[in-house]
Structures are given as structure tokens and as C-alpha cells.
Amino acid sequence: MTLYQRYPVYLTNSLSGKKExxxxxxxxxxxxxxxxxxVYNYVHLGNTRTFLSFDVIFRYLRFIGYKVRYVRNITDVGHLENDADEGEDKIGKKARLEQLEPMEIVKRYTEDFHTVMRQFNILPPSIEPSATGHIVEQINITKKLLDLGLAYEVNGSVxxxxxxxxxxxxxGILSGRNIEDLIESGRTLDSQDEKRDKIDFxxxxxxxPQHIMRWPSPWGEGFPGWHIECTVMSTKYLGETFDIHGGGMDLKFPHHExxxxxxxxxxxxxxxHYWIHSxxxxxxxxKMSKSLGNSFLPSELFSGNHKLLEKGYSPMTVRFFMLQSHYSSTLDFSNEALNAAEKGFKKLSNALSxxxxxxxxxxxxxxxxxxxLLHQIDRCFINMSDDFNTAKTLAVLFEMASQINTLAGAKEIILSENVFEKFKSTYLSMMEDVLGLTEESGGNHELLNGTVNVLINLRKKVRADKNFAxxxxxxxxxxxxxxxxxxxKDGEMSYEIES
RNA sequence: GGUUCCGUGGCCGAGUGGCUAGGCUGAGCUCUGCAAAAGCUCCUACAGCGGUUCGAAUCCGCUCGGAACCUCCA
Structure with a gap:
């Protein structure tokens, strides 16, 4: 019996709004x-939260025995500033502003994205396809939609x-809207808009002529729209129907629709089958967003170099902070909360060591x-299988950490070996493999370690001589x-580097 | 205006009908030469008003407050 059979997963499907x-x-x-x-700009902390949420989902599904093919794309063309006639491609615009080739923009910000993902210990997906690598497929599906009569061409645009x-x-099935409301509300049509209806995309x-990114197509030189890439790439690598599609809440409409x-x-x-929105x-x-100007870059958070921050916080502290709330709830960012998270994480991390x-x-x-102990082990899985409830799981891990500290301080540990090993390995793997919370070295070099040990030995000697001064x-x-x-207790000494 | 969601103790944040969330902070105790760490104990909340129920933070209605989406955004 696999773990996923023993602890079946229930998740909230945005499509039904229910836990299934x-x-x-x-x-x-x-x-x-x-x-x-x-990839037209540096990723900020809000973006990171989404990728972290799905990282934990990916990690957990894998851990309980599923073989997971996880596809996460890079959008490097087609994301328009807006969908109106004069809409400019985000990458193209940035390239123009910075006087660079679009691919230089894409390269720079893709690398930044990967660096940030590594810092937060977010695993790479199984496949990371890019939109520009799938222009042919995007043209093909556009042709198909034209043939089906569900799309129309105007002046070289479809x-x-x-x-x-x-x-x-x-x-509107996903976002709970109906077409009449959408037509009535929202923005009015631009007079020179080519669309038959403002809700068309x-x-x-x-x-x-001045547009930099362009490819030949049956309709002349152009570039793909924003939503079509995800359809093409998900279909290509996962099939016409697949299990889970995720993304940030703000993509629910219109992108996912x-x-x-x-x-x-x-x-x-x-x-x-299952739509998940973080x-x-x-x-x-x-909401933290670039346009509101209240966003943080991960690097600013690590260094503390931001007007809203009192000090810097480590990537693992931030990761822990985010996992304390459920992915489907909003999470408010503050110095106070980060400070609390720092101490809480330290406790778990010490128990880990x-x-x-x-x-x-x-x-x-x-x-x-x-x-x-067995009950604690059980609850870790029950909580994670219950819509990936990291907050509840962390509560159990805190109990386990207290248990570990008690055992570590005890004179002797008498237990059945299999339970003892299971307890140890569950704490370890829940922390490191599932939640991705690893110990931070804190610049612990060999030379420093040796130096401190010299002082520790010296201090042991003077303590034995009762030279407390x-x-x-x-x-x-x-x-x-x-x-x-x-x-x-036993006269041994250890040390810890404080940040 | 339309669609959806939220309002929990000093702070953050779980929890969807009865049973302890948890973390941080604060107070006290134990251990310790003294610290630190650790362990134990205490501080027991659910925006307001009504309703359903034997019983509601949890379901229903209204009021107040806040947010997201409806335009690019994870």
C-alpha cells in the first residue's frame, strides 16, 4: 500500500469551489x-509565494509515491500590456526601453528567476518550456480554431x-461569471479596436513595423497572444486532459478562463480536472504588485535594504513564514511577523540538527x-493530504520538535527501534523533503569551527578549575x-552563530 | 455596478456544528556556578445584531469593515 493510498489527498478545486x-x-x-x-522584470516576493505553494504540492505528491510530471513555463513573448489594438508585448517593451535584444531581456530575467528559486529551495520543474519555443504549435492551434469557426482574422491578427x-x-465557468455581465461591465471598446466584441481575446x-519580436505566419508577420502558449505547452507535454493546473489567483480571469x-x-x-489557485x-x-509599487525583491528582503524593513531575513525564514499560512489564504507581510517566523524556524531547525x-x-x-509518536507521524500525513495544509503540519512539527528536545536532553532513550527510526525519518523528511526547510549553515567554515573549538576547550579547563570570571x-x-x-549538562559545549 | 472572498486572543495565523491549533510576545517555575538553550505552567479569542440547533468561530439572514477579480499582474 502506497502512502497516497493510505492518506488520500483532498484538494480544493477552483472549478467546483469544493474540496474534492x-x-x-x-x-x-x-x-x-x-x-x-x-520574464520582463525581476520576480518579486509575491510571485515567489505562488511558486513556493506549488513547490510544496509537487514535493508532497512525489513524496507520497506519485510519479509527477511538473510543467512550469517561461513566458518570453506574447504577454501584452493590454489586449487593446495598441497593446504592446511586455518583453518587447522592456527591450525597447533598455535598448536590448528581447532575448537579452529574457535571458537576464530568466536567470534571476532561477537564482531566486534556488535561494528559496524551490525545486526545478520536470519540464520548463518557453513560449518562443512553441511558435509553430501556437500557429497550428490558431489555424485549427479558425477552421472550427471559433476565431476570426482581421488585418493580420486573429x-x-x-x-x-x-x-x-x-x-466564465471557472471564475463564476456570465457573458452578459462581462459585456455590460468592464472597459469600453477602443474605437479602432479590431475585435468584434470586447471580451474576445x-x-x-x-x-x-517597429515591433521587434515577430514570426512569419499564414496571416503575415506577427506574434502569439498571451493565453495560447499555456494551452499549447500543457497539451503538448501533459495531454489534452491532465490532472492539475495551477497558478496565482489573479490569473483565474481572464487567463485561465x-x-x-x-x-x-x-x-x-x-x-x-483540478484547478488550484494560490x-x-x-x-x-x-496585494503586493509591481504596479502598486509595494513589492519587495527577494534580494532586498535578504539584505534588509528596503524602507519597510528593519533588518534582513534569510530565505528559509521567509519560506517558513509563508508556509505558516494556507496557500489559499492571503498572507500579510510585516516585520513583526517575519521576526516571529525567524524565531519559530530556528526552533524547528535546531530540532532538525x-x-x-x-x-x-x-x-x-x-x-x-x-x-x-505514532500519532504525530500520522497527523503529519493527514494534514498534508488535507489540501496541503502546511500550517497544520507545522503545528505538529512543533510538537515533534519539543519531543525531540526532551529526548535529546534525556539520560537515555528507550524505545522500539522501528518507531524511533520512523519518528526520526518523518521529522526529517517532512522538514527537508516535503516542506523544503533545510538547515542554514550561517557561514560555518572549518577554520572558524576549529578556532571556536580551541576556545571551548580552554573554557572547559577554566570552568573545571571554577575560574568563572x-x-x-x-x-x-x-x-x-x-x-x-x-x-x-554533561559538560559539553556547543555554539551557535547568531545572525 | 457585477463576481468571489475575508474579518479569530497583544501580534501572525490554523480551524467549517460539540473535542488542545501552532508560532511569536508577556508572566512564573525547573534545570544551570551564572547565562544561553531546553522543558513545564499561565494569559482562552472568534466584527456586530438576529435566526436555525440540545449545542455555532463554524450553518442562514442583515449591518459594519476590508480585500481580490471584472485592464497588465503570481
């Missing part, structure tokens, strides 16, 4: 697509006919304690430069 039992299309296999970044689609399907745009319309039209079937990171209750060193004294049954001085002086000595 997770049943994969192919037993044991999961296909998951997540909308990646548009648009999706939402009203026509809505005659046989429900456009571009599949292919004609490139104006358009994906559903295109894919359903082109393939004759609904593309996705919620926004907020600052003072407002002691659990690695912990050894059994005697292999013998201890029913009462074992029952409690000197013993305290060694400790205080080290403390002053950021090294905290800790005296163990």
Missing part, C-alpha cells in the same frame, strides 16, 4: 501544469470569438510514548561578536 478527493487520470501518475513567470464559444459552452497579433475556452474548442474536451501576498492588507544526531540507548518497547569572559566576548556558547 484527488483521483488521477492514470493511477500513480500526476500531470501538473503551473503558469510560470513572464481573435477568439467568445460569443460563438459561449453558444455551446459556458465562458487575441490568439495572434500582427506586428507593427481563456485557456479553458481555447483548449475545449480545439480538443473537444475540458482540459483540466492566494496573494499582501502588504498592509493590499539534534534529531540527526540522536541515537537509541536501548531497543525496548515503550507503549505510551510510542503511541504518542575567565569562563564568563570567554563566553561574553564571543557573544559580543555573534557567537553564542551553550553549556550542555
Amino acid at each position: 478527493k484527488f483521483e488521477t487520470l492514470t493511477p500513480g501518475f500526476v500531470g501538473m501544469y503551473v503558469c510560470g513567470p513572464t 481573435y477568439f470569438d467568445v460569443k460563438k464559444y459561449n453558444q455551446s459552452h459556458h465562458y 487575441a490568439l495572434w497579433k500582427k506586428a507593427s 481563456c485557456e479553458i475556452a481555447q483548449a475545449t474548442s480545439a480538443n473537444g474536451k475540458s482540459p483540466v 492566494n496573494m501576498l499582501t502588504v498592509n492588507g493590499q 539534534s534529531v540527526k544526531k540522536m541515537r537509541l540507548t536501548k531497543n525496548s518497547s515503550n507503549p505510551e510514548l510510542e503511541k504518542s 575567565l569562563s564568563d569572559r570567554i563566553r561574553d566576548d564571543l557573544k559580543a561578536i555573534g557567537i553564542q556558547l551553550k553549556d550542555g
Whole structure:
């Protein structure tokens, strides 16, 4: 029996708005697509939260025994400033502003994105396709939609006919809207707009003479629209129907709605079984976004070099901070909360390092304690399988950490070996493999380690001689430069570098 | 205006009908030569008003407050 059979996953499907039992299309296999970044600028902390949420989902599904193909794209063309006639491609615009080739822009910000992902210990996806690598497929599906009569061409641009689609399907099924409301509200049409209806969206745009990014097509030189890339790439690597499609809440409409319309039209079937949307990171209750100017770059957060920050916080502190809330809730960002997270994470991290060193004294049954340990192990999985509830899982890990500290401080550990090992390995793997929370080295060099050990040995000697004045001085002086000595019960000493 | 969501103790943040969230902060105790770390104990909330129910933070209605989407945004 696999872990996923023992602890079946339930997740909130945005399509139904309900928590549903997770049943994969192919037993044991999961296909998951997540909308990646548009690489026209540095990723900010809000963007990072989404990728972190799906990283944990990916990690957990894998951990409980699924074979997961995780596709996360890079959008390097086609994301328009707006969908009106004069809409400019985001990459193209940045290239113009910075006087660089579009591919230079793409390269720079893709690398930044990857660096940030590594810093936060976010695993790379199985496949990371780019939109420009799939121009041919995007042209093909556009042709197909034209042939089906669900798209129309105007002056070298092709648009999706939402009203026509809505005659046989429900456009707005995901975001709970109906087409009449959409037509009534929203922005008015630009007079020179080529679209038949303002809710139609571009599949292919004609490139104006000054437009840098352009490819030949049956409709002349142009570039693909924003939504079509995800349909093409998800279909190509995961099939016409796949298990999970994720992304930030703000992509639900129109981006994901358009994906559903295109894919359903082109393939004759609904593309996705479970839609998962992660919620926004907020600052003072407002969404963190570039346009509002309240966004943080990860590097600013690490260094503390930002007007809203009192100090810097490590990547793992931030990762822990984000995992304390559920992915579907908004999370408010503040110095106070980060400070609390820093201390909380340190506690878990210390327990992680002691659990690695912990050894059994005697292999013998201890029913009462074992029952409690097994219960904690069980709850880790139950909580994670319940819509990937990292907050609840962390609560159990804190209990386990207390247990670990108690055991580590005990004279002897008497337990059945299999329970002991299971307990250790669950704490370890929940922390490191599932939640991706690893110990931070804190610049722990060999030379420094040796030097501190010289002082520790010296202090042991003077302590044995009851020369407490000197013993305290060694400790205080080290403390002053950021090294905290800790005296163990057995006369052993350890140290910790404070940030 | 339309669609959706939220309002939990000093702070952050889980929790969807009865059973302890958890972290941080604060107070006290234990251990320790003294610290630090660790362990234990305490501080017991659910925006307001009504309703359903034996019983509601949890369901329903209204009021107040806040947010997201409807235009690019993870």
C-alpha cells in the first residue's frame, strides 16, 4: 500500500469551489501544469509565494509515491500590456526601453528567476518550456480554431470569438461569471479596436513595423497572444486532459478562463480536472504588485535594504513564514511577523540538527510514548493530504520538535527501534523533503569551527578549575561578536552563530 | 455596478456544528556556578445584531469593515 493510498489527498478545486478527493487520470501518475513567470522584470516576493505553494504540492505528491510530471513555463513573448489594438508585448517593451535584444531581456530575467528559486529551495520543474519555443504549435492551434469557426482574422491578427464559444459552452465557468455581465461591465471598446466584441481575446497579433519580436505566419508577420502558449505547452507535454493546473489567483480571469475556452474548442474536451489557485501576498492588507509599487525583491528582503524593513531575513525564514499560512489564504507581510517566523524556524531547525544526531540507548518497547509518536507521524500525513495544509503540519512539527528536545536532553532513550527510526525519518523528511526547510549553515567554515573549538576547550579547563570570571569572559566576548556558547549538562559545549 | 472572498486572543495565523491549533510576545517555575538553550505552567479569542440547533468561530439572514477579480499582474 502506497502512502497516497493510505492518506488520500483532498484538494480544493477552483472549478467546483469544493474540496474534492484527488483521483488521477492514470493511477500513480500526476500531470501538473503551473503558469510560470513572464520574464520582463525581476520576480518579486509575491510571485515567489505562488511558486513556493506549488513547490510544496509537487514535493508532497512525489513524496507520497506519485510519479509527477511538473510543467512550469517561461513566458518570453506574447504577454501584452493590454489586449487593446495598441497593446504592446511586455518583453518587447522592456527591450525597447533598455535598448536590448528581447532575448537579452529574457535571458537576464530568466536567470534571476532561477537564482531566486534556488535561494528559496524551490525545486526545478520536470519540464520548463518557453513560449518562443512553441511558435509553430501556437500557429497550428490558431489555424485549427479558425477552421472550427471559433476565431476570426482581421488585418493580420486573429481573435477568439467568445460569443460563438459561449453558444455551446459556458465562458466564465471557472471564475463564476456570465457573458452578459462581462459585456455590460468592464472597459469600453477602443474605437479602432479590431475585435468584434470586447471580451474576445487575441490568439495572434500582427506586428507593427517597429515591433521587434515577430514570426512569419499564414496571416503575415506577427506574434502569439498571451493565453495560447499555456494551452499549447500543457497539451503538448501533459495531454489534452491532465490532472492539475495551477497558478496565482489573479490569473483565474481572464487567463485561465481563456485557456479553458481555447483548449475545449480545439480538443473537444475540458482540459483540466483540478484547478488550484494560490492566494496573494499582501502588504498592509493590499496585494503586493509591481504596479502598486509595494513589492519587495527577494534580494532586498535578504539584505534588509528596503524602507519597510528593519533588518534582513534569510530565505528559509521567509519560506517558513509563508508556509505558516494556507496557500489559499492571503498572507500579510510585516516585520513583526517575519521576526516571529525567524524565531519559530530556528526552533524547528535546531530540532532538525539534534534529531540527526540522536541515537537509541536501548531497543525496548515503550507503549505510551510510542503511541504518542505514532500519532504525530500520522497527523503529519493527514494534514498534508488535507489540501496541503502546511500550517497544520507545522503545528505538529512543533510538537515533534519539543519531543525531540526532551529526548535529546534525556539520560537515555528507550524505545522500539522501528518507531524511533520512523519518528526520526518523518521529522526529517517532512522538514527537508516535503516542506523544503533545510538547515542554514550561517557561514560555518572549518577554520572558524576549529578556532571556536580551541576556545571551548580552554573554557572547559577554566570552568573545571571554577575560574568563572575567565569562563564568563570567554563566553561574553564571543557573544559580543555573534557567537553564542551553550553549556550542555554533561559538560559539553556547543555554539551557535547568531545572525 | 457585477463576481468571489475575508474579518479569530497583544501580534501572525490554523480551524467549517460539540473535542488542545501552532508560532511569536508577556508572566512564573525547573534545570544551570551564572547565562544561553531546553522543558513545564499561565494569559482562552472568534466584527456586530438576529435566526436555525440540545449545542455555532463554524450553518442562514442583515449591518459594519476590508480585500481580490471584472485592464497588465503570481
